[in-house]
Amino acid sequence: MDSRLSARALVELLGFWRTSEPAYDALADGIRLLCLDNRIAPETALPAERELAVALGISRTTVAAAYRALRSTGHILSRQGSGSVTRPLGRTTAARWFDREGIDLQQASPPAWPGLPGVIAEVAASATALVSRSGYDILGHAGLRAAIAERCTRQGIPTIPEQIMVTNGAQHALNLIASTLLRRADRVLIETPTYPHAAETFRRSGSRLVGVPVEVGHGWDVDRAAQAFARTAPALAYLMPEFQNPTGRTMTASERTAFARAAHDSGSMLLVDDTISDLVIDAGERPAPLPAAIRVGSLAKSVWGGLRVGWIRADADVIRRLRAARASHDLGTPDLEQAVATRVMVRLDEILPQRSALLRAGRDALVAALGAAVPGWSVPQVHGGVALWVGLGAPLSSALVMDAARHGLHLSAGPRFAVDGGHERHLRIPFTAEPRELERAVDILAASWATVSADISHLEPGTPALSEALV
Template sequence: MTTSVRGGQLARLLGQWHSLPGRHRSPDYAALAGAVRGLLTDGRLPLGVRLPAERELAEALAVSRTTVTAAYRSLRETGHLTSRRGAGSWTTLPNGHRVASSGLWTPDDDLDMIDMGVAASAAPVELVPAARAAADELPRFLGTAGYHPTGLMELRDAVAAAYTARGVPTSAEQILITSGTQQALDLVLRLSVPAGASVLVESPTYPNALAALAARRARISTHGLDAATGWDGELLLAAMRQTRPRLAYVIPEFQNPTGHLMPAALRERLVAAAHATGTELVADESFVDLPLNGEAMPPPVAVFDRHSRVVTIGGMSKAYWGGLRIGWVRASAPLVQRLAALRVGVDMASPVLEQLVAVHLLQDAPSIVAVRRAQLAARRDTLIEALREHLPEWRFFVPSGGVTLWAELDGPISSALARAAEDVGVRLAPGPRFGLDGTLERFVRLPFSLPPDDLIEAIRRIASVRHDLDRAARPAWRTPAVIT
């Protein structure tokens, strides 16, 4: 079934499209078409969405219908829109583009782009030896069907042991191995969030979590994080008590995208509030292995759980490699079995060979993670130095871990900046990608997972187009690349 977006909804997503820096040099219809393409670029409008009728959108934007008609025609010419008389117009994949990670679009010829839309690192050198060792072990599994819906026992034991070492006694029966952290979240939402259920999330938050919630047709309410200080504990707990959500999703360790670390006292109070309101609390620990300043980490959220309200998800994408699609859920044993039964209808099980690779990598976790932390700490400092040199007017909180920096810009120009940066070979993740209804235009996420030379060059290019937004004529509208 095709999803539709109403005129008012699209108007909110478009935000101040008519007053972006440099926009006055473009005709209204071209600016509108470019703004819609920008929404497609960063995934706020997915494939197959029916756009509002021309008259409806014109009324919502307070522009002439002729402007919207011309904008739709421009979108059809670039392949971003398909129209059929009597059926409407819906978003499509342009020729010469492919679906990239996160389900977004990217041109086939953009391999030389400095991609700052992805917050993940290259594989560690230990991956190839681990893969060889795993291949040597594979024969002992070949006499079976190879389906292990809850995961290989060796890997479940290893993940459970890691939780126990962090102060959360865990058995293998409490672990479900998944195909990445994203699938872990998706399975939890499939089980726990019926259509129309209330869900509380942070703002900003992980874009793919918002996409997964939208797919469940959840009613999303948000708690806003301060860019400089992070969570306001009183406001967060009040939001939970007032909305009494079915589920709350938080990223307590080096929150994506802000980089903040939730203090222990708030973790304890959050779990107590979840119990009082009957809320299932999902803690995403994707970045838990990446403290960069050597400080002691707060206890896991699950330490404070006495009533099976906390479900923890995690994986190997950030500390190890995103191409190794291994994630997990830690929950009560009965909930793990229910998730496994649901998972059989999705993809049966995770690949045996990849799980064996994960076992070997986890055996070498102390050395692998130590090298990764040192690498990221140096790259974070390189990024900060480049920002202070080339974009001193930008403000940001220096994260003590993780892989992302959340920069506050000197104006509400995030989407315009992202489109301009593509002209000079840099892909950015604009702020609105991490929120709802076109907000967060004053922010951009900057990961520091790329090599130092790439980070320096990317910031230099971004600075050049940032200054051009105010004083130079904008380039002709073109089919944009897509971030991931």
């Protein structure tokens, strides 16, 4: 059965959607962006034309024209008697709206470590030994698990191989944890803004999300977190304490203590996402690791996104539960990738300084370019991670992303990272690309900002879109 989106909910998702384009084009683009960002899931029934027109304060003819434009690009399908329903988007569908050529900063993923091809060649040379095994390994290779456990121990988290399960990346780990350890209607405490695919995973498991704010300038709202733990007793709390995605913040020692205490008092499991924790740009003293029942990590950011190897670190009894449940999902991580990962793990002390230098060059170029081109924006100071969570000063993130995409720059709008809506005043800009590409991206952003910020003045006072924009 299709899920149904009310007119009120769609208006909240759209935020400031009016631009200097014809209204029906601007509305269609706003809905397309929500589909591409997965803020509107496939097979979702959109509001009836008349209902949406009333909610937006525009004519039904305008909504009808917007729906026709969406049908023409394959974003929605209209069924007689059932209204209009969003469709799953493939590359062809997306390309009919925006040419995907250009600068793609939707994925905050650095290029592959330059030494990786050599490691893959070494592993390929030993292919005879690899294929002598069965190829099915639910827990992961013993050597890789030992290497991961040894690295965890060096980072202040004493670990033995029996506490490690190798997965097909961190996202696979989150899906396995959610489907195994959570029950429908369980509450999950989660930062907002946050990594959107984690929020989607917990929602898909039937969990109810409880958002706790984290801000660039102020960090985690520990008072609200303590209240949320006490009031809702979440089954799980998902946190990214190191270079939090997207804000780039790192938890202070006192914030870690507050979360650990609140989770303990409420009987909640802490799930820490360590996928970005190794991406240190500026050396400095780091607080002790946040104690957690479960941790997930991967090599996607530190080595290459195409090396789909991650892991779960948990007590042995939790690993046993996950092992028992995993066979219904998949039968293990591919042997070839595990062999590559085993060789890479023992070279991380060599790899990470190179990644640090690459990310430092990108960050510094991006910060300098933003300061020169859009001095009114609030650009945070981050010491690691992969992106900046930039304050725009006005709720125009979605409109800015739409306009920039028409000029070949692809980003995710602030609301993509929200748990309960909002964040239209922020934009995540990854600094994982080459400095020159980032400088070109800022040129496009500055031009688009001039366009969308000027568009506010083109609206008549009192219109719903304008009222929303000026809040």
